[in-house]
Amino acid sequence: MKLERATILCLAEYLENCELNAQDTLKITDDHPEMDWEDAYAIQDEIRRRKLVRGARIVGYKAGLTSYAKMKQMSVDSPCFGFLVDYFSVVDGGEVKVSELIHPKVEPEIAFVLKKPLKGPGCHIGSVLAATDFVMPAIEVIDSRYRDFKFDLKSVIADNCSSARFVLGGSMTSVEGLDLRTLGVVLEKNGQPVALGAGAAVLNHPAAAVAMLANHLGARGEELPAGTVVLSGGITEAVAVAPGDHVTLRVQNLGSTSIRFVE
Numbered sequence: 027m028k029l030e031r032a033t034i035l036c037l038a039e040y041l042e043n044c045e046l047n048a049q050d051t052l053k054i055t056d057d058h059p060e061m062d063w064e065d066a067y068a069i070q071d072e073i074r075r076r077k078l079v080r081g082a083r084i085v086g087y088k089a090g091l092t093s094y095a096k097m098k099q100m101s102v103d104s105p106c107f108g109f110l111v112d113y114f115s116v117v118d119g120g121e122v123k124v125s126e127l128i129h130p131k132v133e134p135e136i137a138f139v140l141k142k143p144l145k146g147p148g149c150h151i152g153s154v155l156a157a158t159d160f161v162m163p164a165i166e167v168i169d170s171r172y173r174d175f176k177f178d179l180k181s182v183i184a185d186n187c188s189s190a191r192f193v194l195g196g197s198m199t200s201v202e203g204l205d206l207r208t209l210g211v212v213l214e215k216n217g218q219p220v221a222l223g224a225g226a227a228v229l230n231h232p233a234a235a236v237a238m239l240a241n242h243l244g245a246r247g248e249e250l251p252a253g254t255v256v257l258s259g260g261i262t263e264a265v266a267v268a269p270g271d272h273v274t275l276r277v278q279n280l281g282s283t284s285i286r287f288v289e
């Protein structure tokens with residue numbers, strides 16, 4: 027760790043307030059170039075602690091920047107991991123208030139729901155599939171707190187990987203007999219397809235992203251608990267949305283989920 031504890035607390039409060047007040051900021055490594063990976067996750071942990079103290083509950087975890095399309099779009103070269111709390115969750119077909127956010131974008135993802143806890147090290151695609159209760163289509167709404175989505179990996183980790191909202195829908199499908207690599211996804215905005223892809227875009231298999239997340243948490247003495255939702259990462263580039271937009275994700279064999287953006 028390179029930053030003082032007091033600086034970590036201060037940056038966590040600052041970044042969380044940017045989220046709560048829908049205000050953007052420059053990336054935090056501009057003022058703290060010495061910040062290391064541990065500092066970045068320590069800031070994210072402190073944001074999580076602040077939310078839990080105020081009564082929020084953890085409902086899931088996410089891997090981000092797990093596809094080449096996303097890494098290229100954001101100019102980074104490896105994944106990041108974050109947490110999901112209850113108020114990020116939107117009901118299927120529900121509304122997201124754009125005024126509560128800065129510059130939301132949507133991503134097509136496959137969500138895993140676990141029936142058994144997963145604890146790294148040593149998790150792999152097989153252990154993830156064995157621990158998975160079912161998978162579902164998920165739209166993640168990301169909202170980087172950094173101006174114009176301009177960040178580096180450490181800054182985005184501290185900012186809980188741009189997490190803001192998510193919706194799950196379609197059918198809860200067992201992974202048995204399902205090839206997650208060739209599963210096709212179509213993301214539609216206002217009835218038009220705006221992004222297309224297949225599961226293999228995420229680390230060649232979406233379960234590989236969940237394994238990486240479990241191994242990341244394991245190295246820090248944490249695990250993915252049973253019942254948890256896990257977002258495996260955007261399959262395509264993220265697409266910007268505005269009030270009035272209606273977004274639907276259709277996933278082959280898994281049905282669809284949708285979300286509406288209002289003022």
Ligand code: OOG
Nearest residue numbers: 090091096187188259260
């Ligand atoms: C970081 C979050 C990326 C994903 O699925 O790739 C993410 C960002 O692009 O702002 O959630």
Ligand code: MG
Nearest residue numbers: 133166259260
């Ligand atoms: Mg995502």
